[in-house]
Amino acid sequence: MLPANIILFTDLDGTLLDHRTFSWGAAEDALYEIARRRVPLVFCTSKTRAEVEWLRRKIGNAHPFITENGGGIFIPHGYFPQRIEGAVTVKTYHCIALARPYDEITEALEDIAAEAGVEAVGFHQMSAKEIAENSGLDPQQVQLARQRDYDEPFFLAGATPKKEEKFIRLARERKFEVVRGSRFWHIHSGSDKGRAVRELMKHFRAAWRMKLRAIALGDSANDLPMLAAADAAVLLPRHDGSLDEAVTSELPRVTRGSAPGPEGWNDAVLKLLSA
Ligand SMILES: [Mg+2]
Incomplete structure (x- = not known):
């Protein structure tokens, strides 16, 4: 079977993965159908390379992926026939870095905190146990989440507004970009899920020499640039059933998913494939 002319980009937490159990079980029918039709499924997430690699092995995904909110694009060696301009080799991948490197980020975090007169405590200063307690991740996942390339999660200890x-x-x-997430603050410079999608689509088009459509699925504000960069986008509701207004106000015509997490993902993808 020839590959379908779509490339599927997906957020992970709260989208393909259940927000609490991190399970993708409810999406198995759609994952099977995607694999059968050879549709590339590209994970585009705030997670680190190590976390995504773990998941790719579990799910059986061998496609390129985007980490740390669009900080890095990782393309397996040999995936595309053409040379990947501007990429460096990281393990078995061509890596295109869109963001500034981690060392610069942690250094800047300490400088900025000192100048602002606040105490910022980043992942690089926290023990695995402290990260586990504050993130809800199990110890194995914490080890993967600590292997950071571009973005530093942190909290501000006792700072006034x-x-x-x-x-x-x-x-x-x-x-530097500073955003407050559900559990931690994050600091990075240059990460952009939307830019990463556009960059990767360039390589898919160069390799396949056919008209391709990018379709993206996400659930929250950090997905907005990815959803906006795609030719078609699906916004899944959050676990309380509400839609993220930061997305609907910018993309009023975005397709709404029927349920949160993997269940809604399954439904939306099967609909897209049968359209
Ligand atoms: Mg999410």
Whole structure:
């Protein structure tokens, strides 16, 4: 069978994976159908390379992937016939880095915190036990989440809202992005899920020499650039059933999923494939 002319990009947490159990069990029918039709499924996530590699092995996925909110694109060696301009070899991948490297990020985090007069505690300063307690991840997953290339999760210890504001302002002045996630704050520079999707589509088009459509699935504001960069996008509801307004206000015509997590993912993908 010839490959279908779509490339599927998906967020993981709360989208392909259940937000609490991290299970993809409810999506197995759609995953089977994707594999049968040889549709490339590209994970595009805030997770690290090590975390994604673990999941690729479990799910049996051998396609390129995008890590740390669009910080890095990893293309398995030999996946595309053409040379990948601007990539460096990391393990068995061509890696295109869109973000500034981790060492620079952790150094900047400490400088900015000192100048703002707040105490920032990053993953690089936390023990595995502290990360596990604060993230809900099990110890094995913590080891994978700690292997970071581009983005540092952290918390601000006892900072007043005014000091937090100063911290954010100083970070932005230095061209760092600071976002508050559900469990941690994050700091990075240059990560962009949307840019990563566009860059990777360039390579798919160069390799396959056919008209291709990017379809993306996500559930929250950090997916907005990816959903906006795709030719068609599906927004899944969050676990409480609500849709993220940060996405619907920017993309009012986005397709709405029928259920949160892998169940909604399964439904949306099977519909897309039968359309
Ligand atoms: Mg998500």
